[in-house]
Amino acid sequence: MRILVIEDDAATADYIAKGLREEGHVVDLARTGRDGLFLALNESFEVIVTDRMLPGPDGIAILRAIRASGITTPVLVLTALGEVDRKVEGLEAGADDYLAKPFAFAELRARLRALARRPATSAEPTELAVGDLRMDLLRRQVTRAGQAIELLPTEFRLLDYMMRHPGQVLTRTMLLEKVWDFSFDPTTNVIDVHVSRLRRKLEAGGDKPMIHTVRGAGYILAAPES
Structure with missing residues (x-):
């Protein structure tokens, strides 16, 4: 949640x-x-x-x-x-x-x-979707093209945040503050390590990348172009 x-x-x-x-x-x-x-x-x-x-x-x-x-x-x-x-x-x-x-x-x-557990309303989604990537927030399950993807808790939080902001450039500062609740530390590579690991897992479930690096800015999660 x-x-x-x-x-x-x-x-x-x-x-x-x-x-x-x-x-x-x-x-x-x-x-x-x-x-x-x-x-x-x-x-x-x-x-x-x-x-x-x-x-x-x-x-x-x-x-x-x-x-x-x-x-x-x-x-x-x-x-x-x-x-x-x-x-x-x-x-x-x-x-x-x-x-x-x-x-x-x-x-x-x-x-x-x-x-x-109370019934969800239309204003509170129980599932996030970007292209063929699906995240079930209630069951805490992630699939791509119907194939299950096993994520660690931090990876799940990271993907949750990225899927709520598809197509947007998410800076390292934003990710540290929203996912880890850290103030920005320019020397840390925690973001790059977790994004790299998450990218590999998502690509294993589909043939096209979904997480893209914007040099000098951050990362974008977007549905692959057909």
Whole structure:
């Protein structure tokens, strides 16, 4: 799954992101309500996790804004506020579930899985497709021309991000920030190594390349020309 986490407490945000990424999920982190709202309105996610108390728009304001925009992505609200009226306010604003801090990661994981199992809407795809390349987001399966391709968790996250932006030049900085959550380090070759490995696996499933290097810029994933 691709999950948006909006949390201003660095320790909590890193704890959640680390646990989810270890399970193979793609995690986008936002440290403020403003950044979280921007991502929620402009990117596609399977689940959103937001703290209730945030700098900028708080979790309730974010909920109201995305629901007003017609976004039906399931939202789990984290809160240190235990009062019943606070929970009612969140549910009325469009929250799908509440989880009080402190919490065990196992409970968070279970709740997110339950939210993800809810019937998908047209706004939240369960499959990505570029040419003859298919990615089943629910079963976490990738095929090309009907042939299964086995990917490691990081390769799956990388391909997930690339398939959501077909035909676009994706820079190394973008990939490091979105897939690895690293700030750009010009000396690292982690991107090149993983892209090279992913390219080989995709080409083994089809006779034409899909990942192209744009010298001095980054990479493009695109369907082969017929």
